[in-house]
Ligand SMILES: Nc1ncnc2c1ncn2[C@@H]1O[C@H](COP(=O)(O)OP(=O)(O)O)[C@@H](O)[C@H]1O
């Protein structure tokens with residue numbers, strides 16, 4: 001039942017001499033939503049970037065440890081980061097559609113991956129999964145930038161889904177959106193986890209509590225180095241956390 | 256610092272819960288006096304006072320609901336508020352049993368109780384002790400004390416069985432006493448329920464402390 005899709009072992013990350021994450025060990029479960037919470041600067045985004053090798057793009061970053069995915073270590077130089085990123089997609093805080101048509105935004109990933117089938121069908125399928133199809137089916141040729149913020153974010157989710165990833169990473173995907181659009185994204189996340197395992201960073205604890213199955217709480221030590229305090233069933237973390245530091249943080253009594 | 260207001264309100268509402276507990280305890284105590292002394296005025300007073308108990312319970316529940324809606328309490332804060340709501344309801348029900356006993360006292364009229372009251376006041380004493388200890392265990396977050404209250408419930412159950420058998424025997428022997436025996440049976444039953452409610456309070460305290468619901 002609770003099969004893990006990602007197994008993170010002794011993950012340590014540095015930016016030059018500064019250690020941003022220390023000894024992180026966590027299993028990310030398949031077809032579940034896992035939320036990473038914690039004060040800003042505790043390494044949540046760093047952690048996400050490790051999972052799809054985005055830290056490769058930061059020259060100062062050094063990543064040690066294992067992230068096992070389909071029996072292979074993502075950190076290994078043998079693996080192609082582009083290939084990893086098609087299996088492990090990322091959605092960012094600010095919606096970042098390309099300045100192209102709605103259709104092209106979703107079709108883009110399919111084209112560069114040399115997709116052979118009907119691109120039209122795939123685009124429709126992805127837009128449906130992202131709960132955007134009804135909004136845009138009559139104006140697929142319109143520019144993506146004409147969409148509202150919430151729609152743009154769902155478009156970015158559709159674009160990520162189009163290449164059939166196994167994991168979707170989301171870094172504060174709703175923090176730039178209004179409450180209604182936020183709700184739509186939250187519903188979508190819960191629906192999508194039947195197809196894709198989701199790891200989401202959010203600074204909004206209620207959001208983490210609402211949408212995730214599992215929650216991992218991160219903190220920083222006196223050297224501002226991030227580490228994971230505890231991880232568990234979301235219900236348990238928010239009603240009866242085992243670690244006092246988690247309790248203080250989620251009750252808002254964090255010193 | 257918004258959390259300070261939140262903490263203040265949680266402790267204010269906890270305090271009111273204890274006041275509610277005190278009101279209920281007083282009602283149970285008075286109901287025994289009204290029964291023993293055939294004091295109609297006291298019995299009417301208990302019935303009148305029950306409205307204040309009901310209102311206090313509603314006030315506590317509303318304030319907890321507001322805190323849940325506006326403060327998004329988590330972890331032990333959440334458990335505290337949920338426990339306060341439940342305990343408030345349990346206390347209010349205990350007040351209803353005291354009111355029930357007061358009504359029986361009035362119905363009994365000048366005849367008074369069928370037999371000298373011995374086991375029934377003992378049941379009331381243990382129930383009130385359970386109530387006060389369960390609320391102490393809440394204040395002190397004392398898991399052992401809360402669990403001890405659960406054991407006291409067995410004593411009340413045994414007393415109830417004894418009263419029940421005794422009254423049943425009297426009814427079998429003499430059909431003329433059935434009405435008056437039934438009054439006392441109701442009283443005993445109400446007290447048995449009071450003790451059950453005190454047990455529920457303790458179970459909520461245990462939940463508040465451990466995060467686990469036991470029974
Ligand atoms: N590209 C970078 N270069 C240097 N330091 C970085 C870089 N990115 C993040 N950091 C530092 O690493 C720590 C963790 O950052 P981040 O992962 O963004 O935290 P979070 O997402 O939890 O707010 C912070 O102290 C941040 O300043």
Ligand SMILES: [Mg+2]
Nearest residue numbers: 044045046201
């Ligand atoms: Mg971040």
